[in-house]
Amino acid sequence: MSKHLKFFIDGAWVDPVEPALLDVIDPSTEEPFTTISIGSRADVDRAVAAAKAAFATFSVTDRAERLALLERILAVYNERFEDIAQAVSREMGAPLAFARDSQAWAGRAHLEATISAFKNFEFSEQRGTTRIVKEPIGVCALITPWNWPLNQIVCKVAPAIAAGCTVVLKPSEIAGFLDRRAGVVNPLALVHELARLATEAGAGLVVKDGVASLRKVGAGWEVTTASGRSIRARKVLVATNAYSGALVPKLAESLVWLHSFQIATEPVPAELDFILPGGQAVSDSRRIVVYYRRSPDGRLVLGGRGPMREPRSTEDWAHLERALHRLFPMLASLRIDHRWFGRVAMTPDHLPHLHEPEPGLVMVAGCQGRGIGLMTALGAPLSRYLADGDPGVLPLPITPLRRIPLHRFRRLGVAAHIAWYRLLDGLER
Numbered sequence: 001m002s003k004h005l006k007f008f009i010d011g012a013w014v015d016p017v018e019p020a021l022l023d024v025i026d027p028s029t030e031e032p033f034t035t036i037s038i039g040s041r042a043d044v045d046r047a048v049a050a051a052k053a054a055f056a057t058f059s060v061t062d063r064a065e066r067l068a069l070l071e072r073i074l075a076v077y078n079e080r081f082e083d084i085a086q087a088v089s090r091e092m093g094a095p096l097a098f099a100r101d102s103q104a105w106a107g108r109a110h111l112e113a114t115i116s117a118f119k120n121f122e123f124s125e126q127r128g129t130t131r132i133v134k135e136p137i138g139v140c141a142l143i144t145p146w147n148w149p150l151n152q153i154v155c156k157v158a159p160a161i162a163a164g165c166t167v168v169l170k171p172s173e174i175a176g177f178l179d180r181r182a183g184v185v186n187p188l189a190l191v192h193e194l195a196r197l198a199t200e201a202g203a204g205l206v207v208k209d210g211v212a213s214l215r216k217v218g219a220g221w222e223v224t225t226a227s228g229r230s231i232r233a234r235k236v237l238v239a240t241n242a243y244s245g246a247l248v249p250k251l252a253e254s255l256v257w258l259h260s261f262q263i264a265t266e267p268v269p270a271e272l273d274f275i276l277p278g279g280q281a282v283s284d285s286r287r288i289v290v291y292y293r294r295s296p297d298g299r300l301v302l303g304g305r306g307p308m309r310e311p312r313s314t315e316d317w318a319h320l321e322r323a324l325h326r327l328f329p330m331l332a333s334l335r336i337d338h339r340w341f342g343r344v345a346m347t348p349d350h351l352p353h354l355h356e357p358e359p360g361l362v363m364v365a366g367c368q369g370r371g372i373g374l375m376t377a378l379g380a381p382l383s384r385y386l387a388d389g390d391p392g393v394l395p396l397p398i399t400p401l402r403r404i405p406l407h408r409f410r411r412l413g414v415a416a417h418i419a420w421y422r423l424l425d426g427l428e429r
C-alpha cells in the first residue's frame with residue numbers, strides 16, 4: 001500500500017513534527033488504499049511560520065512573477081491530470097469519468113480562469129477623488145471541503161497567489177453525508193392518521209382520561225380510568241414510554257427519561273429558500289446532537305436536548321436559539337414563533353425493550369428519542385403477538401423488567417453526563 005506521509009511546507013516535502021497516521025479508505029472497495037499523516041498543532045504552527053516568513057518577499061513580487069508561478073502550477077497540473085483524477089476517484093469514490101471530467105477538470109478550469117482574469121486585473125483604480133488599492137492581506141488559512149476538493153482548493157489558492165498572499169491549506173477533517181432514503185414526518189399528523197385508521201378498523205379511542213389503575217381479574221385485566229370508566233381485556237399493551245408512572249411497578253424505574261426541546265422560527269423569507277432546498281432533515285454528529293429541518297409552511301425547526309427539569313421561561317430554549325444563529329446567522333433576526341418540549345425514554349443498553357412480567361401484560365418502552373418510526377413499526381408485530389401469542393413475530397426478545405440500580409441518582413448522572421458532553425462539544429467547536 002502506498003504512503004503519503006510528508007507535508008509540503010516552505011517549498012519542501014517534510015516529515016510531520018508529531019507522526020500520526022491515517023488509512024484512507026477507498027469507498028468503492030471499503031479497503032484502505034494509502035496512508036497519510038494527520039497534522040498536529042505543531043505542524044500547523046510550522047506551516048504558518050513558513051508562510052508568514054515567505055509573505056515578506058512574496059507579497060512584493062510583481063504580476064509577471066506571480067503569473068509565471070500560476071502558469072507553472074497549471075502546467076504541472078496538466079502533466080499530472082490523470083494522477084489527480086485517479087486520486088480523487090479513490091479518495092472519494094467518484095466514478096473515474098466524473099473524477100476526470102468534473103473533479104480534476106474543475107481544478108484546471110479555475111486555474112485557467114484565474115490566470116486569464118489576473119492578466120488584466122486592476123489592483124489600483126481611481127473612483128472619483130478616491131484611489132482604491134488592493135494589496136496582499138497576509139497569510140491565508142484555507143480549509144477545503146471533502147466533496148469538491150480540487151474545485152475548492154484552486155478557487156482559494158489561485159486567487160490568493162495572484163493577490164500576492166501566501167497560504168496554509170488543509171482539507172476539512174469534517175464531512176457530512178446525505179442519505180436520500182431519509183424523509184420527514186409531522187408527528188401530530190401521523191398520530192391523527194393512525195387514530196383515524198384505528199377508528200375505521202373498529203378500535204375505540206378514549207382521550208383526556210388517563211388510566212388510573214390496572215388490575216388482574218381472573219385470566220384477564222381490568223383497566224380503570226381517572227374518571228372511573230373501566231374496561232376488561234384478556235391482554236393489555238402498556239406503551240406509556242417516558243411518561244410511565246406508577247401504573248406498572250418497575251417500568252418507570254427501568255428507563256431514564258430526558259427532555260427534547262424544539263423551536264420554530266417564523267416562516268423563512270423567500271430569498272433564503274436556499275436553506276435546505278430539498279426539504280432535508282439534518283442531524284449533526286456531536287455528542288449532544290442538534291437537528292433541524294424546514295416545516296411545510298417554511299419555518300426552520302431546530303431541536304436538541306433541554307434541561308432535565310420542566311422549562312420555566314423562554315430562556316430554557318436559549319441554547320437552541322444560539323445554535324440556530326451559529327448555524328444560520330442570516331436567520332438571527334427571525335422571530336421564534338414556537339417553543340415546545342417533551343420526554344424521551346432511554347434504556348441502559350440503548351435498545352427498545354419489550355416486557356411481559358405477567359401473562360397478558362405486555363409493554364414496550366425506550367426508543368432513545370427515535371421512536372416516531374420505530375414505535376410505529378413495532379405496532380404491527382406487537383398486535384400480532386397480542387392476537388396470536390407467537391413470540392416469533394416479534395423483532396425484539398421479551399426481556400425481564402429490571403429496575404435501574406440507584407435510579408433516582410441515575411437521572412442526576414445523566415444530567416452531569418449531558419453537561420460534560422456539552423462542554424466537550426463546545427471545546428471542539
Ligand SMILES: Cc1cc2nc3c(=O)[nH]c(=O)nc-3n(C[C@H](O)[C@H](O)[C@H](O)COP(=O)(O)OP(=O)(O)OC[C@H]3O[C@@H](n4cnc5c(N)ncnc54)[C@H](O)[C@@H]3O)c2cc1C
Binds near residue numbers: 374
Ligand atoms: C421535541 C421532540 C423531538 C423529537 N424528535 C424525534 C425525531 O426527530 N425522530 C424520532 O424518531 N423521534 C423523535 N422524538 C421522540 C418521539 O417523539 C418518541 O420516541 C415517540 O413519541 C415515542 O412513542 P411512544 O408511543 O412510545 O411514546 P409517547 O409518544 O411518549 O406516548 C406515550 C403516551 O402515553 C401516555 N400516557 C402515559 N401514562 C398514561 C396513563 N396512565 N394513561 C393513559 N395514557 C398515558 C402519554 O400521555 C403519551 O401520550 C422526539 C421527541 C420530542 C419530545
